[in-house]
Amino acid sequence: MMKEEEKFKSRLDLPIVEILNKLRNGIKYNPNGEGSVLVDLVDKKVIGFHYGETHLAVALIIYGYQISNEEYIREGKALLKGFMINSIEYQKEPAYHWDFNNFAICVLVEFLGKKQNNKQNTFFGDIASYINELKDFILIQKDSNNATINWHPMRIYVNYCKHKWTDDPTYLKVIDDLKKKVDLACFNDGFYEDLLPKGRSFNFQYHVFTVATLLFLEGNGIDIHYNEKSIQQVINMVDPAGDLNYLGRGINQIFAWGPAVYLLNSVSAVEARNRAWNYFESKIYKALENNNLIMNDLPGEQKNWWWDYHYSSVYFSHLALWLVLTKISDVDGDEWNNIKINESDSGVAFRRGDEFFVCLFSGRKHYLAEKGPIIANICSNSGEYVFKGALGPYCGSQYGRRYSVSSETIHNYCGLIQEKDFFGYYTQKVVFPEDILVDEQGLEVTITLKLKKSMGNLYFNISTMSPLFKIEVLANDSVCVLKSVGSTVGAYGLTTLVQSNKFTAKTVKIKISKMEALNETSLYQ
Secondary structure (H helix, E strand, O other), rough: OOOHHHHHHHHHHHHHHHHHHHHHHHHHHHOOOOOOOEEEEOOOOOOOOOOOHHHHHHHHOOOOOOOOOOHHHHHHHHHHHHHHHHHHOOOOOOOHHHHHHHHHHHHHHHHOOOOOOOOOOOOOHHHHHHHHHHHHHHHHOOOOOOOOHHHHHHHHHHHHHHHHHHHHHHHHHHHHHHHHHHOOOOOOOOOOOOOOOOOOOHHHHHHHHHHHHHHHHHHOOOHHHHHHHHHHHHHOOOOOOOOOOOOOOOOHHHHHHHHHHHHHHOOOOOHHHHHHHHHHHHHHHHHOOOOOOOOOOOOOOHOOOOOOOOOOHHHHHHHHHHHHHHHHHHHOOOOOOOOOOOOOOOEEEEEEEEEEEEEOOOOOOOOOOOOOOEEEEEEOOOOOOOOOEEEEEEEOOOOOOOOOOOOHHHHHOOOEEEEEEEOOOOEEEEEEEOEEOOOOOOOEEEEEEEEEEEEEEEEEEEEEEEOOEEEEEEEEEEOOEEEEEEEEOOOOEEEEEEEEOOOEEEEEEEEEEEOOOOOOOOHHH
16 A cells, blocks of 8 residues: 555656646746735736735645655745735735634644654754744634634634643633534535535535545644544545546635545555546646646636635645645555445435446525536546536526526426516526436436426426437436527536427436447437
8 A cells, every 4th residue: 555655646746746836937036025926827916815825835845845845835825925925915804814824824733843853854944943933823723713614624723723832721621512513514415514404505516525625634642523434425436537627616726636636545446546646637727728627628717617715826836735735645555445335315415337437416596506416427447528517607697697508408408498578678597306216227327207296388408518329318208309490618627518399398308328339320219
């Protein structure tokens, strides 16, 4: 296992260096005093109220220390100095990310604390004084009041560090309250909701980040009452092609990938980690070249599929730090043994057959990107996609107004859409079924959409990703005519938009099979 671990960790260096060096081009002299600032790759301005500066600075310092690169360390320290000088101004912004910034700096303090007596510190300078400077800064910082669950483990870590440094019992009470909220957000099947009460918001990206951060806390001596099912569900999410971020508000964003790699590596889930890493590695360099925090082939400047709060430098800095944390993490124990999970109270369902992998989701109410029931992923076991990553930012939803194109969001979907004339205005709306059933027979998978009642003016819609499949749709057992009506841009880039004729139905069946011969002339029946 150790040789396998060392071999994998050596693969981390190239993306770490590529990301760090790309972001270093945006480090500029701080006009407000000492140190430096980070100018965003796309927006060409400083996004100090987010967390790009702290995450990049800490990644530079820790990685620079590990490889004895004084330039990385010097640039990281200057960037962190500039951030601390400017923090009072940054904190005037309502969206200041307290927990992210505090967490990154605490990670650095604890890392350096373990290196104080290292004889190789001559290139770093006075570590003890630097640690005290960072501690003094953190001890006067506030916690965020952000209600999202994925922020809570970072807040736990910051309060843990404050208690460790001061022995003030007040922090223990804060930690206890935060742990209770995290526990409340966990389903019996191991998935974490991202807002309480349950039923409001859930997505794969923030489940990954929550579990990875909890795993980080556990590895740093903090007792966390989460169960191994939460880890297993991340492993379950990895589809046959290696993707794991195809459901909910975070679809195909790079934010999930650093924590995912950290998690899968930390628990020695070797097969799932390698499959996910190969997928990630095949996409990340193009995304970096394009300054795009969505892992597709499109320019980041277009901001396709970005949410209102997105900034490229912030997400790449986050990715860099978590890849660095993976690089320096200790991995003990044997290879992960998969756990069978019988419960499914989160609403996520994986269906694995001989030919196809299908992921379904029952839905939540807060974001269109997380409503349902929906088909979240249809992938052949050899790694070709029929469809994945339903819906997305939408003009009528929170954080989805700035960059979304509503028609593309609506059509980034595998299911039913209803057309209506509303007082003379043409409207389209996504129709969510009451239930979705999956049945695989031989080389064909059938997905049945059951509506609560019969509905008219429906058409079947799919933004399909591959020409390798035959798709047949039956409305109340009558075959529908399918046709390619052009292309659309989804979270995974350009897809072929296929739609049916209109019909009235209560039950719709989607039959999917691989092309039986290369000379077949029609993909759709």
